[in-house]
Amino acid sequence: MAKVATITLNTAYDLVGRLKRIELGEVNTVETLGLFPAGKGINVAKVLKDLGLPVAVGGFLGEDNQGDFKQMFQSLGLEDRFHRVAGKTRINVKITETEAEVTDLNFLGYEINPTDWQNFVADSLDYCRHFDIVAVCGSLPRGVTPELFADWLQGLGQAGVKVVLDSSNAALSEGLKANPWLVKPNLRELEAWAGNTLASLEEVIAAAKKLKAQGIANVIISMGAKGSLWLNDASIVRAQPPQCENVVSTVGAGDSMVAGLIYGLTHHLSQQDTLAFASAVSAFAVSQSNVGVSDSQLLAPILEQVKITTIEG
Ligand SMILES: Nc1ncnc2c1ncn2[C@@H]1O[C@H](COP(=O)(O)OP(=O)(O)O)[C@@H](O)[C@H]1O
Numbered sequence: 133m134a135k136v137a138t139i140t141l142n143t144a145y146d147l148v149g150r151l152k153r154i155e156l157g158e159v160n161t162v163e164t165l166g167l168f169p170a171g172k173g174i175n176v177a178k179v180l181k182d183l184g185l186p187v188a189v190g191g192f193l194g195e196d197n198q199g200d201f202k203q204m205f206q207s208l209g210l211e212d213r214f215h216r217v218a219g220k221t222r223i224n225v226k227i228t229e230t231e232a233e234v235t236d237l238n239f240l241g242y243e244i245n246p247t248d249w250q251n252f253v254a255d256s257l258d259y260c261r262h263f264d265i266v267a268v269c270g271s272l273p274r275g276v277t278p279e280l281f282a283d284w285l286q287g288l289g290q291a292g293v294k295v296v297l298d299s300s301n302a303a304l305s306e307g308l309k310a311n312p313w314l315v316k317p318n319l320r321e322l323e324a325w326a327g328n329t330l331a332s333l334e335e336v337i338a339a340a341k342k343l344k345a346q347g348i349a350n351v352i353i354s355m356g357a358k359g360s361l362w363l364n365d366a367s368i369v370r371a372q373p374p375q376c377e378n379v380v381s382t383v384g385a386g387d388s389m390v391a392g393l394i395y396g397l398t399h400h401l402s403q404q405d406t407l408a409f410a411s412a413v414s415a416f417a418v419s420q421s422n423v424g425v426s427d428s429q430l431l432a433p434i435l436e437q438v439k440i441t442t443i444e445g
């Protein structure tokens with residue numbers, strides 16, 4: 133069985149809730165409450181563990197409010213490689229309105245000092261060489277520049293690890309210089325990288341081809357309810373998930389897709405079957421407020437409805 137680790141440099145508590153409409157400057161009563169230890173790599177690990185794959189988790193955790201994380205690692209059986217740093221892990225407030233997208237309020241958390249970073253780099257480059265796939269997910273905390281991040285990613289690649297990168301903004305554009313093995317930007321992140329809006333599927337494919345030409349073996353573009361595209365040297369494959377009748381929260385859809393991709397790749401599924409599986413896992417994710425697959429049998433009816441087309445190859 134392939135060994136998988138995820139790295140989350142900027143972990144977060146997700147505070148999620150729903151209401152009809154946010155009124156700015158007013159008192160808003162939120163109708164639901166969820167508080168989850170999260171961050172992109174942790175979400176990916178959670179889904180993979182639910183799917184039966186053992187995973188190690190690493191990155192940084194604020195020592196002042198790490199309790200729920202420690203409890204989650206223990207209860208799920210995730211191998212804890214996190215570096216504890218002074219201060220608090222940030223809180224990301226995510227409000228889903230009945231007739232709108234999610235509104236995010238991402239608060240500031242811990243700041244990484246040079247010693248924290250050096251210790252993390254030395255330790256992670258050492259242990260990650262024992263893993264086949266390392267998924268590096270999410271934004272950078274204060275104190276970690278995109279350049280420091282890219283140097284470290286380069287080191288990971290040189291250690292012989294297949295690096296999966298799911299990030300945005302400067303961390304994505306600098307990180308690409310380290311030639312990760314797989315990247316999964318969403319449409320908004322691809323547009324930011326390309327520097328313009330991408331209105332048609334043709335434009336998305338053209339931008340994704342440019343991204344791939346930077347030396348990335350696998351480029352997956354996720355496009356929300358419109359599905360996803362996967363470009364590699366052999367072909368371009370598109371997946372369309374079924375329409376979700378009851379979207380509860382789209383938070384964690386991208387992370388669930390990354391987990392589904394890693395699951396398919398480590399189980400040697402074909403490109404088509406891997407993308408179909410990842411689409412089913414991510415479509416399932418939007419029907420719940422939390423991230424995870426409590427019962428993998430629930431994926432089968434969704435998987436049956438995923439449409440796969442080979443566009444080139
Ligand atoms: N409303 C939806 N219905 C069905 N599947 C969805 C929906 N929103 C997202 N997905 C699935 O989740 C994947 C990732 O979603 P996306 O919003 O692109 O990622 P991110 O969370 O990174 O922004 C999509 O490619 C799709 O497979």
Ligand SMILES: O=P(O)(O)OC[C@H]1O[C@](O)(COP(=O)(O)O)[C@@H](O)[C@@H]1O
Nearest residue numbers: 170171172224270271384385386387
């Ligand atoms: O590190 P970032 O880019 O701020 O993202 C962190 C946030 O992303 C999430 O992992 C959700 O990501 P996706 O919706 O893209 O799957 C949240 O749990 C978390 O609050």
